Amino acid sequence: MALYVNTNVSALNGQRNLQNVTDRMNGSFEKLSSGSRINSAKDDAAGLQIADRLTTQIIGLEQGTRNANDGISIAQIAEGALGEVTNNIQRMRQLAVQGGNRTLSVDDRSALGQEFNKLLDVNDDISERTAFGTMNILNYDSTNAGFQIQSGAQAGEQDTVTTGNSKLTALFGKVIADEIASGDAATSKVSAMSATALSSMGTLGQVIGAYMMATNETDQGVAIDALFGADVGTAAVGKNTDMSLLTELSTMQINTTELTKILTATISADADTVRTSALVLAVGSNLLGIAAADAIESNNAFTDAQLNTVHGFMTDTLLDAMSSLVTQVDKQRAKLGAEQNGLMSTIRSNTTAVVNVSDSRSRIQDTDFARETAELTRNQIIQQASTSILSQANQLPQAALSLLG
Secondary structure, three states: OOOOOOOHHHHHHHHHHHHHHHHHHHHHHHHEEEEEEEEOOOOHHHHHHHHHHHHHHHHHHHHHHHHHHHHHHHHHHHHHHOOOOOOOOHHHHHHHHHHOOOOOOOHHHHHHHHHHHHHHHHHHHHHHEEEOEEOOOOOOOOOOOOEEEEOOOOOOOOEOOOOOOOHHHHHHHHHHHHHHHHOOOOOOOOHOOOOHHHHHHHHHHHHHHHHHHHHOOOOHEEEEEEOOOOOOOOOOOOHHHHHHHOOOOOOOOOHHHHHHHHOOOOOOOOOOOOOOHHHHHHHHHHOOOHHHHHHOOOOOOHHHHHHHHHHHHHHHHHHHHHHHHHHHHHHHHHHHHHHHHHHHHHHHHHHHHHHHHHHHHHHHHEOOOHHHHHHHOOOOOOOOHHHHHHHHHHHHHHHHHHOOO
C-alpha cells in the first residue's frame, strides 16, 4: 500500500461524508423547527406547486364561507323586516274586516282609516329603511336579479340572495304579474280600462273600481291619477303603461291616503250623492253585479239591496287586496328562507372541503416528526462516527515520519 503525505485521501473522504451528514442534519433541523417538509423548491419542486395550489383552494374556500355568511346576514335582515310587514298587513286586513259592517258611523270609519293609513305608510318606511350597511335591500334600489355572493373558491361559483321590493306599489305590481301569468287577469294595460274592462286587470282593477265607488268618481283615468299621484289614466302616454311593471316604476306610487278612502267611505243611497247608473257604466256591471238597466230604473239612486252590493264589493276588494299582499310578502320570505338554507349548505360543503383539502396538503407539505426525528438521530450518530474517523484519518501521514527515522 502506497503512503502519501501531500494528499490524504482518507481524510478527504471523511470530510466529504461529514459534510453530507451535516447537510442532512441541517435539513432535518429546518423541517423540525418549521413543521414543513417543503421549505423551498429544492426540497420538492413538484410538491411545492401542488401544495401551493391546494393552499389557494383553501384560502378561497375560507373566504367564500365568510361571503356566504354575509349573504345569510342580508337574507336575515330582509326576512326580519318582511316579517313585520306581514304583521302590519294582517292588521290592515283585520281593520278591513271590521270595516265590513255598515253599522259603523263616520267617526268609527275615520278611526279605522287613521290606523289603516298609518300602517300603509309604516310598511313603505320599513321598505325604504331596511339596509345592509348603507345598501338598501327592500326598495327600488334592490335589483330584481338579486345580490351575487361569491360563495366558492373558483370562478363561476356564485350564489344569489334575492331580497326583492316590498314597497306597497311594487307588491301590487307583483300581484298583477302573477294574476296575468295564472290567467286570473287578462291585461294590465291602463288603456284597457274601458267601462266594462276593469275586471280584466284582476285585483288592481277591482281596487280602482272600489275607489271610484268610495269617491263617487265616474272617470277611470281620473281615479288612476288620484291613486298613483301621476298622469297615467288621463295622459295619452300613461295609458300605454303596463301596471305589472310597478315593481320598477319608482315614479308611480300609490297614494295611501286615497287608498284608505275605500275603508273610510260611507256609501249613501242619496241620488245626489251617488249616481248608480253612472257608477255602473263606469265601473262595469261585471264588477258590481248590478245591471245598467236596473240602475237607470232606480232613478240613479241605490236601492237598499244595491247599497249592500256596493258596500260588500268594496269590503271584499279590500280584503282580497290585503290577502294578495300577504301572499306576495310570503313569497319573498319563502325565497329568502330557501336561499338561506342553500347558503348554509354551501358553508357546510366549504367547511368539509377545507378539512379534506388541508389534509391533502398536509400529506405533501407537513413534516412527519416521527420519521424526521428518527432520521436526525441516525445522522447524529453518523456525524459522531465521521468526526471520529476523520480525526484518525488525519493521523495517517504521521506514519511517514517513522520511515524517515
